[in-house]
Amino acid sequence: MxxxxxxxxxxxxxxxxxxxxxxxxxxxxxxxxxxxxxxxRRRKCRWRPTGGSGALKEFRCESCGVTAYSQRSAGPAECKRNLRSSL
CATH class of the missing domain: 1.10.287 (Helix Hairpins)
Incomplete structure (x- = not known):
């Protein structure tokens, strides 16, 4: 009790x-x-290129550790952290 x-x-x-x-x-x-x-608080993603060439470049976020691909030189526009759990 x-x-x-x-x-x-x-x-x-x-x-x-x-x-x-x-x-x-x-x-x-x-x-x-x-x-x-x-x-x-949730920190904004800071995308750093990991190398590679071609149409899609690989980026890794320093804040959440997610790997993503983008055609832009600045990296993806939004965080891909929520996609990790859905795969």
Missing amino acids: PVLLTALAVIGLFVWWNWGRARARSELSSRLDPLANKVL
């Missing part, structure tokens, strides 16, 4: 904390929770 009450309390605190962060983020600015923003 004490384990069940502890689990319910932890779940309740997590829901309350998550709701408070979402409300603060929508109503005020992101300056209220700078630590969570630094830890949980």
Whole structure:
């Protein structure tokens, strides 16, 4: 019984904390929770060419480690991280 009450309390605190962060983020600015923003934010992809020639050039993202191919010299326009799990 004490384990069940502890689990319910932890779940309740997590829901309350998550709701408070979402409300603060929508109503005020992101300056209220700078630590969570630094830890949980998603970094933009920085594409670096890995070599190769031809129509499609191979690029590797320094942020998430995904390999992608593009015809552009700057690399792909969007992150391909979500495609990794679908293959």
